[in-house]
Amino acid sequence: MQNSNAIQSFVIVGGGTAGWISAAILARNLPSQNVQITLIESPNVPTIGVGEATIPSMVDLLRYLKIPLDDFIQKTNATFKLGIEFTNWLTLDHKYWHPFGHVGNHIDGKPFYQHWLKHHLNDGSFQFCDFSPAVHLARQNRFFIQNTQQKTPLNDAAFALHFDATLVAEYLKQYCLKLGVKRVESHVCDVISDERGFISTLHLTHSNLKGASKQISADFFIDCSGQNALLIGKKLRIAYQNWQHFLPVDKAVVAQSKLGPNIPPYTKSIAEKSGWRWQIPLQNRMGNGYVFCSDFCSDEQAIEVLQNNVDNLLSEPRIIKFTTGKREKSWYKNCLAVGLSAGFLEPLESTGIYLIMKAMLNFIELMPDKTCPAHNTDEFNRLMDNEFINIRDFIVLHYCLSKRTDSAFWQMWQTLTIPAELKQKIQLFENFGRLYHNPQDLFAQDSWYAIYAGMGKNPNQYDPFIDFSNFPVIEKAFKQSYHLLLQSAAHAPMHNEFLQVNAEK
Ligand code: FAD
Structure with a gap:
């Protein structure tokens, strides 16, 4: 007996870290002669361009994808990370470590x-x-x-990596193209669903698809469109649970700077008056960010904090806004949200990329046929809810024990x-x-x-x-x-x- 209902085509919307990791995990698991994977990335919407510190699961992911560590390190300007050094979190001038292993x-x-x-x-x-x-x-x-x-x-x-997020997306793109993933550079301008509420077709502004078709259909869609949440949020109207009452930081100002002579094998997290600052060393530069709560600090004040604390800036400070929380359901019918479209808990423990990887591995374990029965989606959503809750609690712990x-x-x-x-x-x-x-x-x-x-x-x-x-x-x-x-x-x-x-x- 054969199941003729097997999913034969996936479309991934978004070519940031979430899009390319999702494509890589799918391509690694599914036979390219039977299953078509297409990734669409917009020339008009840039990727978020942060997400440069990881936890040891990143090394597991490379192993899972059979990517040689030394090649990856060379091509993504990566350095090693043994943990995080926290400064000024308990009281001013206090330091402690969260090590790996x-x-x-x-x-x-x-x-x-x-x-x-x-x-x-x-x-x-x-x-x-x-x-x-x-x-x-x-x-x-x-x-x-x-x-x-x-x-x-x-x-x-144990160890993890710091790397250049743009180079990682490029590295994974090459990896996926070799495994048969099709890349389309176009902007999705409309999303069509069928009578069951399943997504059926995406309309594109232009196309390099066969016959220059401006629409693409698939059995299953993965929403990696970042904070836009084009499919799961805008089309399917799955609500976002706002967790700002637990994790009130909502903005970051980011900029790159020159490296000092010694490259630390760890991330630095320095508590500031309205949030905390990161230093993430790469081989060729330092990544810096000040994550802050806009109720207490304006963009101009945040930029000043960064400029006063970081020497030799190489780029103009850039403000990124985010809302801590998670989607009510990150898998609904034939649409799975992965990455920022599914939620974000703030970068304190570098868990964003882990959640991408975990979502895809859980999805592979629970992958249904085209009917996407509720049992599978419910179990996936339960597993991901637990991940988000455990990580949220761990992050809140860092703040609520402070005596500042x-x-x-x-x-x-x-x-x-x-x-x-x-x-x-x-x-x-x-x-x-x-x-x-x-x-x-x-x-x-x-x-x-x-x-x-x-x-x-x-x-x-x-x-x-x-x-x-x-x-x-x-x-x-x-x-x-x-x-x-x-x-x-x-x-x-x-x-x-x-x-x-x-x-x-
Ligand atoms: P994006 O990078 O925003 O990509 C979205 C993609 O969707 C783009 O390719 C865009 O072109 C495409 N797109 C959007 N709309 C359309 C459309 N209409 N048509 C076609 N394509 C479209 N995570 C960590 O693990 N470690 C960290 O240290 C870390 N630091 C962070 C710091 C900050 C301040 C923030 C906000 C996040 C951080 N994260 C971190 C999280 C991490 O950045 C994200 O999880 C990761 O980058 C994934 O982003 P994404 O791919 O979901 O979205």
């Missing part, structure tokens, strides 16, 4: 964090992240990729209502440092511990079973482990040198 190992069957907490509550001097391999490398501006066969104390450092009161923005955070789910997570943590266990959560337990510990939020007591372990022995092991990590990191190549070797390959 593990921090310490279980001892006597209990999380490392619990042993560290006992150390800390007994006036121990080590910070939680002093036991992160990634932090040791980052502090020394060093980086290397571990040989998986060889066990070293630095093995638990030096500006109206930070004073607002002292009384802002946080999501009920996060409130429960914090209440649980306050007792014995227990974490809400959600295996699907993108941010693993060590990430939550890193933010709690970094922001000085400790539970009232450590796990009572920790007292069964030999405290002096563990204290001694802490010292040894710290020095071992410090010395091992000192033997790793400088990040600049490592990139140079990669470029010469």
Whole structure:
């Protein structure tokens, strides 16, 4: 028996990071002789041009697409990222890390964090992240990729990439064209649906399609039209859940600048009076942005903050507006929204590209036939809702633990209502440092511990079973482990040198 209803044609609207990642994942999974994938990008609407910091799932995506890491790094001006250094978030002049990878190992069957907490509550001097391999490398501006066969104390450092978003879209475009994806440069000016409410045809302003046809039909449509949300929002009228009451920043001013002599293998996030500023190092330039809340800061003031803090600007500051939140449903009938058309949570933990990849991988898992039954779409929307909620809570955690009161923005955070789910997570943590266990959560337990510990939020007591372990022995092991990590990191190549070797390959 054959299912003659199999989807045979996809049209993707949008050629930003979301469009090309979606096309790449589809093309990797579907046979080009049976399934036609067409991507339409408008010559009139530029891509957003940001989205340059990632999390380790980006490296997984390259592996999944069978893209060689060194080639990708060379062609996208990429650098390595071991985590984020947060400055001025708790109080002015305070710093902490959110590293990738593990921090310490279980001892006597209990999380490392619990042993560290006992150390800390007994006036121990080590910070939680002093036991992160990634932090040791980052502090020394060093980086290397571990040989998986060889066990070293630095093995638990995971990494991600910083890259030039425009070059990434170009790289993926070439990748997709080789796999048979058809690219159309045209502006979609009308969207037609059939009697079931399924999208059937797009009208184009001009065309390089066969016979110069100005319309294109398909079985399934992927809306990667960015904040325009041309299909899911404008045509299908799926509402946008506004989460600005939880995450009030709504604008960013962005500009590029020259690099200093050392390229840091991490993103910097510096809290400012009305939001926070990023520094994302690439091989040839630094990406800078100030994410702010327009209730407290005008565009002119934001530009001034950026100009006062960044030397050697290479580009004119550009303002980008966004609304934190998510689409009520990102899959509706035969239309899937991916990227900014599906939602955006602000860039604090660099999760935008992860959500694109996750949406497409979930879609591949749940792909139906042309009928798109509600069971499949409902399950997809449930999975993506969980992703958005988990990430939202994790981001809000960074703000709501701040003790800053030096500006109206930070004073607002002292009384802002946080999501009920996060409130429960914090209440649980306050007792014995227990974490809400959600295996699907993108941010693993060590990430939550890193933010709690970094922001000085400790539970009232450590796990009572920790007292069964030999405290002096563990204290001694802490010292040894710290020095071992410090010395091992000192033997790793400088990040600049490592990139140079990669470029010469
Ligand atoms: P866009 O890049 O806006 O692309 C939209 C595409 O749709 C374009 O090709 C356009 O031509 C096309 N289009 C629009 N209308 C039409 C039409 N009518 N006809 C035909 N084509 C059309 N994510 C991260 O992972 N890390 C980060 O560090 C990060 N930083 C960010 C900082 C800021 C300030 C913002 C706002 C976002 C950030 N993101 C980040 C999110 C990331 O930028 C996006 O998820 C990613 O770029 C995907 O964008 P997109 O492809 O959905 O939209």
